[in-house]
Amino acid sequence: MSQSFVRGALIITAASLVSKLLGSLFRIPLQNIAGDEVFGIFSIVYPVYMAVLILSVAGIPLAVSKLISEARTRGSEDDVRSIYVTGSILAFTFGTAMFLLIALLYQPISHLLGGTFTAPALIAVSATLLIAPYMAVYRGYFQGFQDMTPTAVSQVIEQFVRVFFILLFAWILVVQGYSAPVVAGGVMIGSIIGAAASLFYLRWTFVRRGMRPAAQSNYTWQTYRRWTKTILVMALPICVGALAMALVNFIDSVTVPGQLRAAGAEELDIASQFGYYGRGIALVQIAVVFAQALILPLIPVITSSLAAGDHARTTRVTEQAMKFMHVTAWPAAVGLTVLTVPLNLALFGDTMAGSVLAVVHVGAAATSFAVLTTGILQGLNKQVLSAGIVLVVSLFKILLNIVLIRYFGLIGVAWSTLAAYILLSGWNLYMMKRTVRFRMTGNREGRILLAALLMGAAVGGPLLVLDPADWTRTAALLYSLGAIGVGGVLYSGMLLFFRALSADELRRIPVIGARLARTVGHQDEQK
Numbered sequence: 163m164s165q166s167f168v169r170g171a172l173i174i175t176a177a178s179l180v181s182k183l184l185g186s187l188f189r190i191p192l193q194n195i196a197g198d199e200v201f202g203i204f205s206i207v208y209p210v211y212m213a214v215l216i217l218s219v220a221g222i223p224l225a226v227s228k229l230i231s232e233a234r235t236r237g238s239e240d241d242v243r244s245i246y247v248t249g250s251i252l253a254f255t256f257g258t259a260m261f262l263l264i265a266l267l268y269q270p271i272s273h274l275l276g277g278t279f280t281a282p283a284l285i286a287v288s289a290t291l292l293i294a295p296y297m298a299v300y301r302g303y304f305q306g307f308q309d310m311t312p313t314a315v316s317q318v319i320e321q322f323v324r325v326f327f328i329l330l331f332a333w334i335l336v337v338q339g340y341s342a343p344v345v346a347g348g349v350m351i352g353s354i355i356g357a358a359a360s361l362f363y364l365r366w367t368f369v370r371r372g373m374r375p376a377a378q379s380n381y382t383w384q385t386y387r388r389w390t391k392t393i394l395v396m397a398l399p400i401c402v403g404a405l406a407m408a409l410v411n412f413i414d415s416v417t418v419p420g421q422l423r424a425a426g427a428e429e430l431d432i433a434s435q436f437g438y439y440g441r442g443i444a445l446v447q448i449a450v451v452f453a454q455a456l457i458l459p460l461i462p463v464i465t466s467s468l469a470a471g472d473h474a475r476t477t478r479v480t481e482q483a484m485k486f487m488h489v490t491a492w493p494a495a496v497g498l499t500v501l502t503v504p505l506n507l508a509l510f511g512d513t514m515a516g517s518v519l520a521v522v523h524v525g526a527a528a529t530s531f532a533v534l535t536t537g538i539l540q541g542l543n544k545q546v547l548s549a550g551i552v553l554v555v556s557l558f559k560i561l562l563n564i565v566l567i568r569y570f571g572l573i574g575v576a577w578s579t580l581a582a583y584i585l586l587s588g589w590n591l592y593m594m595k596r597t598v599r600f601r602m603t604g605n606r607e608g609r610i611l612l613a614a615l616l617m618g619a620a621v622g623g624p625l626l627v628l629d630p631a632d633w634t635r636t637a638a639l640l641y642s643l644g645a646i647g648v649g650g651v652l653y654s655g656m657l658l659f660f661r662a663l664s665a666d667e668l669r670r671i672p673v674i675g676a677r678l679a680r681t682v683g684h685q686d687e688q689k
Contacts (some may be wrong), residue, residue, distance in 0.1 A: 177314030181321040188325040189444040190509050193437065196332045196345050198514075199430050202437030206275050206419060209411035211290070211353075214264065214358045218256040219295040220399030222249055223302030229392065230306025245373035247305055248389035254294035264288035276419025276436075277429040282347025285352070293357040302365035303373070312367050316360040323366050324356025324557035342430060376550045381650060399545040409556050410582060414439075417560055421567035435572050438515035441506065442522030442576065448624040449494035449526045453487060453533040464541030473599070480600045487664075488607050491530035492614035493653050498523035500622025501642055503524050504630045508639035513631045519578035528583035535590030551593070555586045606662045607660035620652055621645040 193201040226249040233241035263269065265288060273279040297320075301313040328349050335345040368374070418439075422432045467475040498505070502520040504515050539548040559582040566574025591602060622645075630638055657663055 173314045174310045177317045178454070178669060179451060181317045182454055183448065184321040184325050186444060186447040186451060188328065189440070189447075191329055192332055192349070193441065193444075193510055195329060196336055196349070197305040197342070199342035199433040200336075200345045200349065200437075201331065201440055202433035202435065203280055203283050203342060205440035205443065206436050207280055207287060207350070209415045210271075210275065210284070211287045213405065213408045213412040214260050215291060215294055216408055217403065218260045218291055219253055219298045221399070221401035222253055222256075222295070222393060223305070225249070225300040225393045225396040226299055226302035227305035227589075228396065229389075231302060234306065239375055240377045240379050242306075244381060244385050244389050245306075245529070246299070246375055248386055249299045249382055249393060250296060252390060252393060253299045253385065256309075257291045257293075257508065261288050261291040262665065264291075274416055274420070274608070274688055276423060276432045279343040279429045280346075280419075281432060282343050282363045283350045286350035290353045290357050291557055292308070293354065293361055293587035297361040297364060300361070300368060303368070304364075307373070312364055316364050319363050320356045320360035322358070323359040324352050326352070327355045328352030335683075342433060348402030386501070405549065409552055410579075410586075413556050413559050413563070414575060417563045418567065421564060422572070425571065426567065435515075437520070439518060439572060439575055441510050441515070444517040445498055445505065445509075445519075446522055446526045446529055449498065450530050450533055452490050453530040453537075456517065464538060465543065468542060474540075476598050477600045480594070481605060483534060483538065484600070484602075485605055485607075487530055487534050488610045489657070491527040492611050493617060493649070494530070495524060495527035496618035497615045497621070497646065497649055498526055500618045500625070501645055503625065504633070504638040504642045504645075507630060507633060507635055508642050511635060513570060515627045518573045518576050521573060521580060525576070525580040525583055528580060530585055531587040532590070533582045535587055535594060538594055539590055542594070544593065544597065547593060548590070551589050552586065555582050555589070558582060558585065587647070607662075608661035609660040610657065613653055613660055613662060615648075616656055617649045617653040621649040 189201070189204075192204065221349060226245055229245045230242055260302065264284060268281055268285050268288075269278075272278055272284055275284070297316070304310070304312040307494060329352075331348040331351060335348045339510070340348070342496050398468060418436060421436055423429075427435065463479055464476055467473075467479065498521055500525055503513055503516055506516055506519055536548050536552065539545075539551075559578050562578035562581060563575060568574075568576050570577070594600070630641065
């Protein structure tokens with residue numbers, strides 16, 4: 163593996179981690195500034211936009227990057243130009259078609275999403291589809307030259323600009339006294355500006371470096387047809403795999419508002435209730451960021467190992483990824499669950515829908531494992547199978563949403579999400595086991611779970627005596643921060659005490675790993 167490849171993987175992984183953290187954390191100040199109604203509208207509309215965006219563009223950048231890399235290996239400048247032009251045409255065509263679809267059908271779509279209160283946000287965010295697909299082609303072009311830096315920088319620029327303008331417009335429109343639907347529509351403009359800023363940077367870098375491909379032959383209709391078929395054949399399975407996880411959130415957007423309305427909720431009450439549910443999702447997404455960042459470099463490693471017939475390496479990488487997820491997912495789920503009330507008060511200003519948030523927080527572990535195992539299946543070249551599993555699970559979730567919301571209200575959404583992610587994780591693991599020989603248990607997972615539960619008992623125990631609902635917001639914040647700090651120390655100490663990590667795993671920890679392995683007296687029990 164070349165040093166440039168490793169460096170590129172590290173750059174793109176770090177940028178993805180920063181971008182996803184920003185994309186999760188900004189939801190907290192958005193709710194604080196604009197309230198639960200606006201936050202609820204945002205939480206309803208944005209998954210719909212993401213699903214449509216994936217249909218518009220997912221797969222094309224990766225297909226373009228792979229095909230350009232192969233063309234450069236052949237020394238064919240004509241093919242590089244043809245791939246770039248064809249990819250740009252396809253991206254622009256799909257993006258424009260999806261924008262027009264939403265623009266023309268926004269009324270029935272907004273009714274499906276709960277009512278006319280979603281229409282301004284839906285129309286505003288759909289305009290991003292005119293920019294984002296074309297931007298993605300530039301990213302694929304640079305990656306075809308094995309240059310990951312422009313993609314990484316553009317991701318961070320897009321997210322910083324997007325978040326800045328989302329919060330700025332939210333504050334301005336709230337101060338001006340506009341209604342929740344108008345504020346939500348204005349907030350979505352931040353996504354347009356973020357995508358435009360990213361595209362501007364990519365185009366500027368493209369021109370500054372003189373990377374426009376030269377060619378000896380003319381670009382013809384036959385050229386377009388040839389490369390369109392090649393790109394789509396490669397892109398469609400990737401698109402199906404990418405759509406998988408977005409589909410679960412999309413299901414909630416199109417089913418929950420309707421069920422709440424059927425239960426008698428008014429339009430803006432629907433938005434508020436979805437906003438309460440969105441509070442839990444926002445915190446869970448922060449925990450899941452590590453799973454999402456892990457699968458980015460993991461997929462090509464598993465794919466290349468499998469292609470080379472190195473089954474031992476495939477097994478080792480899979481087991482290491484699963485172990486890492488056990489170490490990070492269980493404490494996140496336990497910690498979020500026991501700190502539900504003080505976190506809700508500290509971050510969102512009240513203790514509304516605490517039971518709903520608690521169930522959502524319990525599901526943080528299942529969500530993390532679902533994201534990871536879906537990524538591993540894609541790395542095992544099971545993209546279509548992975549998408550089929552998610553499709554069946556999504557149908558199952560639709561039925562659960564209908565039944566549970568009707569009988570139990572908003573908490574029914576949380577229970578259906580938890581059940582769906584448990585089913586998805588279990589099914590993925592079963593199919594992984596049929597493809598790769600790896601240990602699902604017996605890698606000290608029980609010790610990790612025990613450490614997480616004891617940590618949760620320690621930081622959550624005082625809340626059985628105290629009543630955080632009566633605290634000030636500052637007191638809740640101080641307790642939450644203190645509990646997170648103490649919990650982190652306790653959890654780390656118990657991992658060492660229970661020897662939940664092997665000597666080899668401890669030694670991989672930067673700076674202090676070797677010392678930790680010596681201190682606890684570990685032997686090289688696992689290779």
